[in-house]
Amino acid sequence: MQLDVRATADTTEAQMRDGARRRLLLTGLVARPRGLLITKLRLERLWLTAADVAAVLGACARLVHLTLHGCRAGRGEGAALAIDGAPELRELVVRGCGYRRVELRRAPKLVRLTLESWSSTTTTAPLRLAAAPCLREISLVNSCTRRSSQRFRLSELLASATNLDCLSLNFRNEEIWIQPEDSNRFVAAFGRLTTLSLCRIFDECDLLWTLYLLKAAPSLRKFSIGVQKHSCQYGGSEVKQRQILFPEKRNMFWIDFNFQHYHLAQLEICGFEANDKYMIFTRLIMEQAKNLKVVILSDEKTCDECDFQDDGTSSTGSSYPKNKEEKRLIQKQLTEGISSPVRVLVL
Numbered sequence: 001m002q003l004d005v006r007a008t009a010d011t012t013e014a015q016m017r018d019g020a021r022r023r024l025l026l027t028g029l030v031a032r033p034r035g036l037l038i039t040k041l042r043l044e045r046l047w048l049t050a051a052d053v054a055a056v057l058g059a060c061a062r063l064v065h066l067t068l069h070g071c072r073a074g075r076g077e078g079a080a081l082a083i084d085g086a087p088e089l090r091e092l093v094v095r096g097c098g099y100r101r102v103e104l105r106r107a108p109k110l111v112r113l114t115l116e117s118w119s120s121t122t123t124t125a126p127l128r129l130a131a132a133p134c135l136r137e138i139s140l141v142n143s144c145t146r147r148s149s150q151r152f153r154l155s156e157l158l159a160s161a162t163n164l165d166c167l168s169l170n171f172r173n174e175e176i177w178i179q180p181e182d183s184n185r186f187v188a189a190f191g192r193l194t195t196l197s198l199c200r201i202f203d204e205c206d207l208l209w210t211l212y213l214l215k216a217a218p219s220l221r222k223f224s225i226g227v228q229k230h231s232c233q234y235g236g237s238e239v240k241q242r243q244i245l246f247p248e249k250r251n252m253f254w255i256d257f258n259f260q261h262y263h264l265a266q267l268e269i270c271g272f273e274a275n276d277k278y279m280i281f282t283r284l285i286m287e288q289a290k291n292l293k294v295v296i297l298s299d300e301k302t303c304d305e306c307d308f309q310d311d312g313t314s315s316t317g318s319s320y321p322k323n324k325e326e327k328r329l330i331q332k333q334l335t336e337g338i339s340s341p342v343r344v345l346v347l
Helices: 013-017 019-030 033-037 050-059 183-190 208-216 236-245 276-288 324-335
Strands: 002-006 040-044 065-069 080-084 091-095 101-106 112-116 127-129 137-141 166-170 195-202 222-228 266-270 294-298 343-346
Touching: 050 080, 091 101, 101 112, 183 208, 195 208, 208 276, 266 276, 276 294, 276 324, 324 343
Parallel strands: 002 040, 040 065, 065 091, 080 101, 091 112, 101 127, 112 137, 137 166, 166 195, 195 222, 222 266, 266 294, 294 343
Antiparallel strands: none
8 A cells, every 4th residue: 555645835934943843744653553654655854853753663564655755854863764673664865855864773674775865064974774674776876065074984874775786876077975985994895786776977076986995895796976067056157157266176186997797797877978987097007907808988978967968069069979970989098908808889
């Protein structure tokens, strides 16, 4: 059974705080016997305190999928979301909420977690994994557009995720919000990782820093990188101004080339450009990954948030190969001198 509980789109924060209104919405959920039948629940634009969340989880003992969208629970250090006692929960999505941190205290069957847009005032890691032994997939999205110097260590974020199979980090064309650190610090979390996606990296940022993540994941089979040349928040004429405002994005020198990888089979780069930055980066991985089978290169596609589509007239000046001859040249340059038989697909 599926249930959606939401406030209207024009609900103000003051209205969200209205205890009577909030209790009415939640009482309608938790007071009914049908709570035991609910397996999929979506709560949107509600004021949810820790007690409210505990009441919902307690009433919906068979809950498998929980989505919180645009919910709030106050400000300051106390604004944390705790999942404690969700015996059947398999998937948790927290999107656009104002929580400082998500804490998985007891989620014994949780498999997938999506955390998007944590509080911009967060000074500690936005995710704490205490007891989620079955967690296989994590997607972290930083959608905060406010400038912040706060970065987090992956070793702290994923300290207890020892069975992780798939990890996606989305930077939303903003700051790189992970700190450089020794790859050995999160070998336990990355030891079984087979799929790693780094999405919407700012185009002015170098890509070589991503190699420390590849090094930390010896079992990785698929490595996907997405570069975003346009900006959803800034117009085309403002792109240069934006590059000046966020210069630190271009200086991520966390590089260690002294390693080889033996399980990587597929490399994907979306937003590829025919220039030295991309060519050197791609060649380097092709040389390090001894069993690489295929490299898939593609241009930046239609944006799912602002419907951007590069038609060749973009002010970002895409140099993606446009015709068969240019694509064949890229394939030749990348494979020349490579001993292993790697297929290069230029889409």
